[in-house]
Every structure is written in C-alpha cells, then in structure tokens.
Amino acid sequence: MQPLTNRSKVVGDKKLTFLEKIYLPAILNGMLITIKHFFRKKTTVKYPEVKREFAPVYRGMHVLKRDENGAERCTSCGLCAVACPAEAITMTSAERKPGEEKLYREEKYAATYEINMLRCIFCGDCEEACPKEAIFLTDRIVPSDTLRQRFVYGKDLLVEPKEENKRIDISKRQTKEVLEFKKNKELQHNKLR
Amino acid sequence: MVSYLIYKAILVLIIFGITLFIAMYSTYAERKVAAFLQDRLGPDRAGPFGILQPLADGVKMFMKEEIIPDVSNKFLFLLGPSLAMLTCLMTGAVIPWGSSITINGTPYSLQVTDVNIGILYLLGVASVGVYGIMIGGWASNNKFALLGALRASSQMISYEIGMGLSIIALVMTTGTLSIGEIAAQQHGGHWNVFYQPLGFLIFLICAFAETNRAPFDLPECESELVGGYHTEYSSMKLGFYLFAEYINMFISSAIIATLYFGGYNMPFIGRFIHDPNMLTLLGTAFLFLKIFFFIFLFMWIRWTLPRFRYDQLMNLGWKGLLPLAILNIGITGVVMWLMGKI
Numbered sequence: 311m312q313p314l315t316n317r318s319k320v321v322g323d324k325k326l327t328f329l330e331k332i333y334l335p336a337i338l339n340g341m342l343i344t345i346k347h348f349f350r351k352k353t354t355v356k357y358p359e360v361k362r363e364f365a366p367v368y369r370g371m372h373v374l375k376r377d378e379n380g381a382e383r384c385t386s387c388g389l390c391a392v393a394c395p396a397e398a399i400t401m402t403s404a405e406r407k408p409g410e411e412k413l414y415r416e417e418k419y420a421a422t423y424e425i426n427m428l429r430c431i432f433c434g435d436c437e438e439a440c441p442k443e444a445i446f447l448t449d450r451i452v453p454s455d456t457l458r459q460r461f462v463y464g465k466d467l468l469v470e471p472k473e474e475n476k477r478i479d480i481s482k483r484q485t486k487e488v489l490e491f492k493k494n495k496e497l498q499h500n501k502l503r
Numbered sequence: 504m505v506s507y508l509i510y511k512a513i514l515v516l517i518i519f520g521i522t523l524f525i526a527m528y529s530t531y532a533e534r535k536v537a538a539f540l541q542d543r544l545g546p547d548r549a550g551p552f553g554i555l556q557p558l559a560d561g562v563k564m565f566m567k568e569e570i571i572p573d574v575s576n577k578f579l580f581l582l583g584p585s586l587a588m589l590t591c592l593m594t595g596a597v598i599p600w601g602s603s604i605t606i607n608g609t610p611y612s613l614q615v616t617d618v619n620i621g622i623l624y625l626l627g628v629a630s631v632g633v634y635g636i637m638i639g640g641w642a643s644n645n646k647f648a649l650l651g652a653l654r655a656s657s658q659m660i661s662y663e664i665g666m667g668l669s670i671i672a673l674v675m676t677t678g679t680l681s682i683g684e685i686a687a688q689q690h691g692g693h694w695n696v697f698y699q700p701l702g703f704l705i706f707l708i709c710a711f712a713e714t715n716r717a718p719f720d721l722p723e724c725e726s727e728l729v730g731g732y733h734t735e736y737s738s739m740k741l742g743f744y745l746f747a748e749y750i751n752m753f754i755s756s757a758i759i760a761t762l763y764f765g766g767y768n769m770p771f772i773g774r775f776i777h778d779p780n781m782l783t784l785l786g787t788a789f790l791f792l793k794i795f796f797f798i799f800l801f802m803w804i805r806w807t808l809p810r811f812r813y814d815q816l817m818n819l820g821w822k823g824l825l826p827l828a829i830l831n832i833g834i835t836g837v838v839m840w841l842m843g844k845i
Contacts, residue, residue: 337808344540344807354544 366482369432369447372425373478374469377415382469383444386420393439398429415442423468427452427461437483446480514615518595526749527557529798533749536802564742572735576642583639584736584743590632591750597621598757599683601767601787604780613767613787614683621682622674625758626667629713633659635747636715636722640732651731654813655722659713661820666709668828669702672835673762686766696763701831703763705824710759712820714751717805724810756797757790764793 329335355362364370375383386403404421406414413419436445455461470478531546531554538545546553571580601613618624633656640652676698677685689695696703712719723731730736733744760766767786776782811819 337804340807341803344803347542348536348539350542352539352544353542356544356547 364449367485368449369434371427371448371450371452372430372436372463372468373446373448373450373480374423374465375444375446375480376470376472376477379412380472381411381413381415382419383415383442384420384423385416385418385442385444386423387418387441389439389441390436390445393435394430395433395435396429396431398426398431399436400424400426420465423465425463425468427463428458446478446483448478448480449482450478510611511615514611514613515596518600518615519592522592522595522750522753525753525794525798526746527561529749529752530560530745531557532798533802533805536799537806540803540806561742564739567738569738569740570735572643572645574644575735576644579638579642580735581740583635583642584740584747585635586638587632587635587747588743588750590628590635591747591754593628594625594754595757597624597682598754598761599686599766600790601783602687602779604783612683613783617681617683619679619681622670622680622685625682626663626670629659629666630663632713632751636732636744639736639744640722643732643735645735647728647730648732648734651722651728651734654728655715655732658715658719658721658816658820661817662709662712662719662824665705665820665824665828666713668825668832669699669705669709670762672702672828672831673699673706675832675835675839682761686761686768689765690768692765692768692770694763694765694768699763699831699835701827701834703759705828705831706763707759708819708824710755711801711804712816714755714801715748716752716801718808718811719816720805720810721813721816752798752801753794756794756801759797760790760793766790 377383386401388401388403391397391399391401401420401423403418406417406419432447434447437447452461452463470476534556535545535553546556549555549559571577596615597618599612599614599617603610603612605611636655636659637652640648640650640655643649673685673695674680676695677688679685679688685695711717715722721731722728723733725731728734733741736744767783767790769786769789776785
C-alpha cells in the first residue's frame with residue numbers, strides 16, 4: 311500500500327543488543343545530559359528583585375485616571391461593568407455637589423468603584439468600553455495576598471495619585487492606532503461638552 | 504576506664520551530630536541539585552543562597568498538625584518512624600571515620616567500635632531497617648501505606664542478597680570482616696574498587712535499592728501510591744521518615760567510600776605531611792569528600808533516571824544482580840587461586 315506520508319516508520323520488536331540490555335551506557339549517557347544542564351545558565355527570574363520585561367501593551371492592574379487638573383475622569387456610566395465578561399466591576403454613583411469641581415470632572419461620579427481582582431481576567435474590555443478614558447490597564451502586577459477580601463480593590467487602590475509626578479503612565483498602552491482613532495472628530499467620544 | 508568511656512561518648516556525640524547535620528543539609532543539597540539539573544535555582548530565600556532552608560523546613564515540620572489516624576495501631580504507628588531513625592543512626596558506629604588521633608601519647612581511634620564482624624553488623628542493621636518502614640506502613644491501616652510497606656520489604660530483602668553476595672567477594676580478597684581493617688588495608692592506593700569493579704557496581708545498585716532512592720523509590724512513589732508507606736504520617740513523624748532516608752544515603756555513601764574507595768586513605772599525601780594527627784584529619788576530610796561525591800551521585804542518578812516498574816525491579820534483583828554476584832564470587836575465587844593466594 312502507498313504510504314500516506316514519507317514520515318511513516320516500520321516498527322519492529324528488534325532484539326536489544328547486549329549493550330542496550332545492561333542499561334549502563336544509556337544511564338551514563340543520561341547522566342552526561344543532566345550534568346550538562348547543571349552548568350547551564352538558569353532560566354529563573356528572581357521576581358521581587360528582578361522583574362521580567364513586559365510587552366509594551368501588557369495588561370496588568372487597573373488605574374482610574376485623573377484629568378490634567380487632577381479631577382477624576384470616571385463618570386460612573388457603568389459601561390465598563392457592562393462590558394466586563396467576568397463581572398468583576400461594581401460601582402455606585404453620586405452627584406457632584408457645588409464646590410467639588412476640582413475633584414470630579416463631570417456632574418456624576420463614582421462614589422465607590424470596586425474591581426474584584428480574583429474575578430478579573432485582564433482582558434482590557436473595560437478600557438475599550440470607557441468613553442471617558444478613565445480606566446486603563448497598566449504594567450503593574452496585582453500583588454499576592456492571603457485574604458480573598460483584600461483582592462476587592464476600591465478607589466483607594468485604583469485611582470491614581472493627584473500629584474503630577476506620581477501619576478501612572480499609560481502612554482505605552484495608547485498605541486499609534488489608538489491615538490489615530492481618538493483624533494477622529496466624527497466619533498467625538500472623548501470630547502468635553 | 505572512665506576516660507575511655509568519656510572519649511567514646513564524645514566520639515559518639517560528634518558522629519551523631521555530624522550525621523544529623525549532613526542529613527539536614529542533604530535535603531537542601533537535594534533541592535539545589537534537582538533545581539540545577541533542571542535549569543532552575545532552587546531555594547534561595549532563607550538566608551544567603553537559601554542555606555537556612557533546612558532550618559525553615561524543620562520548623563515547618565514541627566509546627567504542622569500531628570495527625571494519628573483513629574483506625575491505626577497507635578503504638579506501632581509511633582514505633583515505625585522511631586525505628587527507622589534508630590536503625591539508620593546505628594550504622595555509623597562501625598564506620599572508620601579516620602585512623603587515630605594521638606593526644607598526650609594515647610592514640611584515640613576515630614572509629615566508635617571496630618567489631619570484628621563489622622560487615623555482618625552492617626547487613627544486620629540494614630535488615631532491621633526494613634521494620635521501620637514495614638511497621639509504619641502496616642500500622643497506618645491504609646491500603647496505599649500497606650502497599651508501600653510491602654514493596655519496601657520485598658525490595659529490600661531481595662536486594663540485600665545481591666548486596667551480601669557482592670560483599671562476600673570483597674571479604675574473600677580482603678580476608679577480614681572488620682571494616683576498620685578493610686579501610687586500613689587500602690592504604691597506598693590499593694583501593695578495593697580496582698580489585699572488585701563488578702562487586703562495586705552490584706553493591707552500588709543494591710545501595711540505591713536499600714536506601715529506597717530513585718530509580719528504585721517504589722515504596723514511596725507518589726504517582727502510584729500517594730505517599731507510599733508514609734501516606735498517613737504528618738508533622739515530624741513524616742520528617743523522621745524523610746530524614747532517615749537522607750541519613751541512610753549518607754551512611755551508604757560512607758560505606759561505599761570505605762569499602763571500595765579507600766576510606767580515609769589519601770594516596771601520596773604521606774610524602775608531604777608527616778605529622779600523624781594532621782594526616783588523620785586530612786584523611787577524614789578526604790573521606791568526607793568521597794562521601795559527598797557519592798551523595799551527589801545518589802542525587803544525580805535520582806534526577807536522571809525514571810522509576811523502575813516493580814517487575815523490572817524484581818527481575819533486575821533476582822535475575823540480574825544475584826547471578827552476577829555469584830559469578831563475581833566465582834571469578835574472584837579463580838583469580839585468587841591462579842595467583843596462589845589460596
């Protein structure tokens with residue numbers, strides 16, 4: 311019969327030769343291989359001291375951005391929660407009182423905003439859904455913990471610091487295509503009223 | 504008499520301490536060697552290079568909850584690990600850790616006791632060592648533990664025969680059963696491994712099987728028997744079993760080094776150093792160097808070879824090593840007859 315591929319091999323129960331039967335040459339061969347690995351460069355990355363290099367668009371812990379004046383961008387519209395496939399995001403809204411313009415960018419804001427980091431799958435759909443460029447995924451890692459409750463991150467952990475020099479840089483995630491998309495005036499999704 | 508007792512007591516304590524210390528650091532070495540052979544780094548968090556890791560492991564073992572199964576036989580359940588620990592520590596008594604140190608004109612031998620049937624003592628204690636595992640496995644009242652214990656006992660009994668027969672050939676050439684004398688005879692590079700290469704190979708393989716190390720670690724193979732004979736053990740009782748394995752490994756390495764690799768003898772060193780005490784200490788250091796090499800060999804083999812199947816293990820023991828050992832005895836006899844030694 312014509313073989314289907316030229317990779318087929320005839321299998322036979324060939325009698326082992328004496329050298330193969332006494333195992334020892336094969337064992338020595340194996341030991342030679344393992345001892346070579348003994349001196350090889352180790353692949354371990356010692357994590358807290360050495361951090362492995364991330365891709366520029368790495369999706370790690372979220373950040374809630376502030377605008378250039380230091381006011382929170384989030385308007386608590388709930389689109390991120392709707393978009394979230396893991397249903398990790400919950401929030402409650404509140405109305406901005408007079409005098410709070412410095413704190414919140416628009417009339418409505420998120421009174422609480424919680425992401426359950428154990429549910430989150432870091433897909434980045436929240437970021438994509440956000441019409442206000444308020445939520446971004448960063449290259450920070452969600453640290454491990456011993457208590458499940460502590461993985462529900464509130465605004466205290468998510469909102470970036472107010473100080474100009476402590477802001478979280480998310481420019482790496484805004485690739486050229488994204489910036490091009492935002493320039494499109496027709497969409498106007500990011501425009502201040 | 505009193506001074507003799509004090510000297511022996513101190514020697515016993517020192518050997519006991521060194522044995523425990525080396526066993527402790529063997530666990531660390533095992534993890535490091537395993538990691539290095541697999542391109543990893545191994546434990547490196549506790550102290551510099553992780554050298555405090557054995558302490559951390561020990562503390563962990565002591566802090567763990569101690570569970571004694573309700574259905575177990577309590578007395579035997581406790582006896583098992585104690586017996587395993589006891590027997591593996593007993594062997595160190597007959598090993599010559601060095602020649603002798605002379606203080607104020609009195610020579611102090613570095614061997615606790617040079618019984619004239621040292622080799623028989625070794626084999627006897629090794630046989631009792633099976634009981635620790637067997638009793639522990641049986642007392643747990645657990646099928647996996649029982650299977651592990653069964654495997655351990657049949658494996659160790661089978662391989663003891665090959666081991667004993669390979670030693671008989673050695674005894675034929677050396678003409679003595681005293682380990683101290685065997686070590687002394689190998690002075691000047693006349694290592695027994697050159698006269699008994701086949702016997703050494705058989706002894707080495709049997710030593711692997713006797714210590715339940717890979718590729719013969721069937722009594723505790725986790726992929727088939729959960730934990731084997733120590734499935735039901737927790738806390739430091741489990742620690743005792745694991746520790747006993749490492750002590751066994753150390754003692755086996757010491758026996759291999761003493762019987763076949765010249766023990767504390769260091770070729771050519773007598774030409775450069777003439778102070779006998781210094782020579783003794785250097786010899787002891789050299790013996791430990793050999794021991795460390797064999798401990799490394801144990802680990803090296805473990806992380807190279809896959810586990811044997813049980814029938815393969817029995818085949819190798821009964822159909823491979825036993826006839827080879829008998830053949831070795833025959834060859835040794837013929838060669839000795841031809842050389843006119845008998």
